[in-house]
Structure formats: C-alpha cells, structure tokens
Amino acid sequence: MKMLGFAEKPTVLVVDDTADNLTLMAALLKDTYRVKVVNHGEKGLAVAASSTPPDLILLDIMMPQIDGYEVCRRLKANPATRDIPVIFLTAKSDDEAEEKGFELGAVDYITKPICPPILLARVHNHIALNVRTAMLHSLSNKLSRYLSPQVYKSIFEGDQDVSIQAVRKKLTIFFSDIKDFTRTSEGMQPEDLTYFLNSYFSEMSKIALEFGATIDKFVGDAILIFFGDPETRGVQEDALQCVRMAVAMQRRMHQLREIWRDKGDRQPFQIRIGINTGFCHVGNFGSDQRMDYTVIGSEVNLAARLEQNGEADGIIMSYETYALVKDEFDAHEREPLAAKGVSREIRCFVLRDIHAPDAPPDNLNQRYPGLRLSVDLDKLSGENRSRAVADLQKVIDSIQASTI
Structure with missing residues (x-):
C-alpha cells in the first residue's frame, strides 16, 4: 500500500531499548511501512539525521543513558530533524508525563501495552498529516513567488485581509x-x-x-x-x-x-x-x-x-x-x-x-547630513581657486571652533 505523497512505503523508526517491543512494532508495521529499529537513543538520533531520515518516529520514554524526552528535545533542536513527527510510547500514563511530551514537540502519546489497531491508526494519521503539511508548505512557497515578500508575509500572518479595500498613503x-x-x-x-x-x-x-x-x-x-x-x-x-x-x-x-x-x-x-x-x-x-x-x-x-x-x-x-x-x-x-x-x-x-x-574618504564630492561638498578642480583656477581655499579654511575653522 502506497500513501499519498510517497513513491514507496513511508519509513517508521522505532526507538526502544526492549527487544520484545522492537519485534512487536516491526511485525505490526512491516506490511504498510518500511521499519527501522534501534535500541538506543543515540542511535535513533543518528538515523533521524542521516541522508534517509524516517517519516515518523515511535519513541520509548524510559531508556537508559539518554531517555526519550532528551532524544525528542535534541530532535526538535536540530533543523534537519525537527519536522519529523514523534509519537511517544510509554507505560507512564499520568497527565504530567503526557504534558511534558507535548511541550517537547511530540505529536501523540501511546501508552503500553500497545493496542495494534490504535497504533496503526495513529501512525497512519500522523504520517498523512505530515504529508499534507509538507504539501501546503511547498504550495505556500510557490505562491510566495507571485507576491511581494511583504505582502505575502502580511497575508499569511493575518495582518492583511484578502478583501477588496485600499488605503491612502504617501x-x-x-x-x-x-x-x-x-x-x-x-x-x-x-x-x-x-x-x-x-x-x-x-x-x-x-x-x-x-x-x-x-x-x-x-x-x-x-x-x-x-x-x-x-x-x-x-x-x-x-x-x-x-x-x-x-x-x-x-x-x-x-x-x-x-x-x-x-x-x-x-x-x-x-x-x-x-x-x-x-x-x-x-x-x-x-x-x-x-x-x-x-x-x-x-x-x-x-x-x-x-x-x-x-x-x-x-x-x-x-x-x-x-x-x-x-x-x-x-x-x-x-x-x-x-x-x-x-x-x-x-x-x-x-x-x-x-x-x-x-567615494573614498578624501574624495572631492561628499554628501551627508550637515555637509554638501562638490569640487571640480578642472573648472577651479586662478582667483577662484584662491577664493575657494579661503572659503574652505573658514569652514574648517568654524567646525573646529564648534567642537572645542
């Protein structure tokens, strides 16, 4: 079975330190998805950041050395992996643990023991949602080419209403x-x-x-x-x-x-x-x-x-x-x-x-607030040159006097 937006089966990465859980997950998912399994958080991070990242991660919370919370935090901190949806798998069912998982960026939370129909339904829904999100993001980028960045930004951030209206401005x-x-x-x-x-x-x-x-x-x-x-x-x-x-x-x-x-x-x-x-x-x-x-x-x-x-x-x-x-x-x-x-x-x-x-600093044409200087040496000769020297010296003396 191929899912919308995929040329081949989507890939699911399972990160769990228990061999029986990895075997169960692989058996449940293999008919619909390509399954990768690892038994350590560091290995999971490496697979997620590889050249062939997974489309979704099933992540156990209670693991030695580096727990699922820390793995999720690192995934979301890395621009290369932050958009991969993460579903926590855990025997912990209290509200505090669930809230912490969502705060770290997880998209769902499944408690053990695993109910196969629920697991398959949630994996399918989140992969499909991620595909639609990616498609909308791609479409948004394409549409942005037809609008000035400022107009695009004001529309997508809700500052600009898409209705026939105009304002008078200078x-x-x-x-x-x-x-x-x-x-x-x-x-x-x-x-x-x-x-x-x-x-x-x-x-x-x-x-x-x-x-x-x-x-x-x-x-x-x-x-x-x-x-x-x-x-x-x-x-x-x-x-x-x-x-x-x-x-x-x-x-x-x-x-x-x-x-x-x-x-x-x-x-x-x-x-x-x-x-x-x-x-x-x-x-x-x-x-x-x-x-x-x-x-x-x-x-x-x-x-x-x-x-x-x-x-x-x-x-x-x-x-x-x-x-x-x-x-x-x-x-x-x-x-x-x-x-x-x-x-x-x-x-x-x-x-x-x-x-x-x-213009270099000593250029004879300088313009900035408080000063306008333009000197054409080819046209400045004789009496006018002497007059220019005197006038410029007066200006220099005035500037220096005003800074004392």
Missing part, C-alpha cells in the same frame, strides 16, 4: 523600463530574449528586496515598485531607500552589460528610471474572484511619465522626491515636464554621478 513610486526594448528584442532569438530578460528581472528583484521595496509587478519589460507599504520607515527614509536602490540597479546594469557582451549580446539592455513621491491608494483591487495588491493614482502615473522622459542609464525624479533626498544625493534640475493628465508643469531632477565608484 508612497515613493519607482518605474523602470528597457530603452528601445521592442527594437532590441526584434533582433534576438526567443531563447536569448528569455534568458536576458529573466536575468535582468532576477538581478533587479534581488536589489529591490535588499532595500526593502515592495515589488508590484512586471509589465512587459517594465518594473513597478513602491516604498511605504505594507511596511514603512517613514516618508523620507522610504524615498532615500528608493533612490539608493535605483542607483544600485543602474550600477548593477553596468556590470551586467559586460557579462552579457561576453555572452555575445551585441545590444545589451539600458534602463531608464523614474521616481515620484506622493499620496496614492494602495491595497487590493479587482473582483471577488481575482484581485491584485497594487497602487493607483495620479502620482503613480507621474512616476511612469518621468521614466518615459528619462535618459538611458539615468534616474529622473520629481521635486517631491528630490526634496526628501537632496541632503544625500546630488541632482540637476532640467526643463519642466508637461505630462499628459497633469495640469501643472512637473519639476524634474536628474541624479548626478550614478556610475561613479563609491
């Missing part, structure tokens, strides 16, 4: 796409296109998750990401994390292009990134049968318009985002953007020095 929205994707993809074989596109999405997703982003969706070659829901670090820090992520993505794309060229790609991808901060509606949208956890609103559309008007390998942001990140990032303002569906002109800021390596 979020930072990120859009990216691949420049000239249609033209580039026309010259590629489908297999190559699939490889490069999936590599691109995988690398960008890793970076997004490292920075705590909520990945909304992939649409063709575009990526929609937002910060501020279902988890937030505050509006300013959400915006900073988004821009930091965008910079990391562009730098990673520079590295990927070198890798892709080595693989024969003659037109490596270049991406454009647009970022905007504003109030949006975020939550479940759709029908009772099919819904999507996403973000909507004019501020989302604005982020998309910014991205569409950005430069390849660049990052363009709205004034609302720039105002939140200007102490850490340097950007220059470009001509205002007239976006379809937006009545006002949109102030745009393009991030500088995206592809510059991480």
Whole structure:
C-alpha cells in the first residue's frame, strides 16, 4: 500500500531499548511501512539525521543513558530533524508525563501495552498529516513567488485581509523600463530574449528586496515598485531607500552589460528610471474572484511619465522626491515636464554621478547630513581657486571652533 505523497512505503523508526517491543512494532508495521529499529537513543538520533531520515518516529520514554524526552528535545533542536513527527510510547500514563511530551514537540502519546489497531491508526494519521503539511508548505512557497515578500508575509500572518479595500498613503513610486526594448528584442532569438530578460528581472528583484521595496509587478519589460507599504520607515527614509536602490540597479546594469557582451549580446539592455513621491491608494483591487495588491493614482502615473522622459542609464525624479533626498544625493534640475493628465508643469531632477565608484574618504564630492561638498578642480583656477581655499579654511575653522 502506497500513501499519498510517497513513491514507496513511508519509513517508521522505532526507538526502544526492549527487544520484545522492537519485534512487536516491526511485525505490526512491516506490511504498510518500511521499519527501522534501534535500541538506543543515540542511535535513533543518528538515523533521524542521516541522508534517509524516517517519516515518523515511535519513541520509548524510559531508556537508559539518554531517555526519550532528551532524544525528542535534541530532535526538535536540530533543523534537519525537527519536522519529523514523534509519537511517544510509554507505560507512564499520568497527565504530567503526557504534558511534558507535548511541550517537547511530540505529536501523540501511546501508552503500553500497545493496542495494534490504535497504533496503526495513529501512525497512519500522523504520517498523512505530515504529508499534507509538507504539501501546503511547498504550495505556500510557490505562491510566495507571485507576491511581494511583504505582502505575502502580511497575508499569511493575518495582518492583511484578502478583501477588496485600499488605503491612502504617501508612497515613493519607482518605474523602470528597457530603452528601445521592442527594437532590441526584434533582433534576438526567443531563447536569448528569455534568458536576458529573466536575468535582468532576477538581478533587479534581488536589489529591490535588499532595500526593502515592495515589488508590484512586471509589465512587459517594465518594473513597478513602491516604498511605504505594507511596511514603512517613514516618508523620507522610504524615498532615500528608493533612490539608493535605483542607483544600485543602474550600477548593477553596468556590470551586467559586460557579462552579457561576453555572452555575445551585441545590444545589451539600458534602463531608464523614474521616481515620484506622493499620496496614492494602495491595497487590493479587482473582483471577488481575482484581485491584485497594487497602487493607483495620479502620482503613480507621474512616476511612469518621468521614466518615459528619462535618459538611458539615468534616474529622473520629481521635486517631491528630490526634496526628501537632496541632503544625500546630488541632482540637476532640467526643463519642466508637461505630462499628459497633469495640469501643472512637473519639476524634474536628474541624479548626478550614478556610475561613479563609491567615494573614498578624501574624495572631492561628499554628501551627508550637515555637509554638501562638490569640487571640480578642472573648472577651479586662478582667483577662484584662491577664493575657494579661503572659503574652505573658514569652514574648517568654524567646525573646529564648534567642537572645542
């Protein structure tokens, strides 16, 4: 007889120091299960942690040197064996002994002398339950691939209700796409296109998750990401994390292009990134049968318009985002953007020095709270150079005086 989820008979490990009990257990179980028997707790631990672990353990409590309670405690402390169901076998029938067994992680408790029908029924039920639990765990892991980790976590922990509802929040929205994707993809074989596109999405997703982003969706070659829901670090820090992520993505794309060229790609991808901060509606949208956890609103559309008007390998942001990140990032303002569906002109800021390596301590471009320093030695000459030295010395004197 094969059980659901098993290609062959499930394995039951019996741990008992009495030879007669081992013989009885083996005789009762052999027609339905593969049976392994050991007469010592240490041997039981070794078999459980082997490359072919059992699907269930029948464990005697009263054994010399190491009793069943200690064996169970060690099994549950080891990540490799903690999910194996344990049923205690014992002549002890008091409530205290039974309670202790369950506290240690046992799933059941059978008293001696053994009643064969009860033993077989409980072994069958717990193995079947363990199979269903494993199947649900596998299904849960697969479903998690279709949801952002934060959304998945909030649903499975009960913080997020699966119903059509949305809330208004101030979020930072990120859009990216691949420049000239249609033209580039026309010259590629489908297999190559699939490889490069999936590599691109995988690398960008890793970076997004490292920075705590909520990945909304992939649409063709575009990526929609937002910060501020279902988890937030505050509006300013959400915006900073988004821009930091965008910079990391562009730098990673520079590295990927070198890798892709080595693989024969003659037109490596270049991406454009647009970022905007504003109030949006975020939550479940759709029908009772099919819904999507996403973000909507004019501020989302604005982020998309910014991205569409950005430069390849660049990052363009709205004034609302720039105002939140200007102490850490340097950007220059470009001509205002007239976006379809937006009545006002949109102030745009393009991030500088995206592809510059991480600055060493003595770099002439430094930005952090309380200090913004940018020196271009090629443009600084003559009278301006002397003036710069004097101004910098005043700053140094002021800083040193304030620390005395």
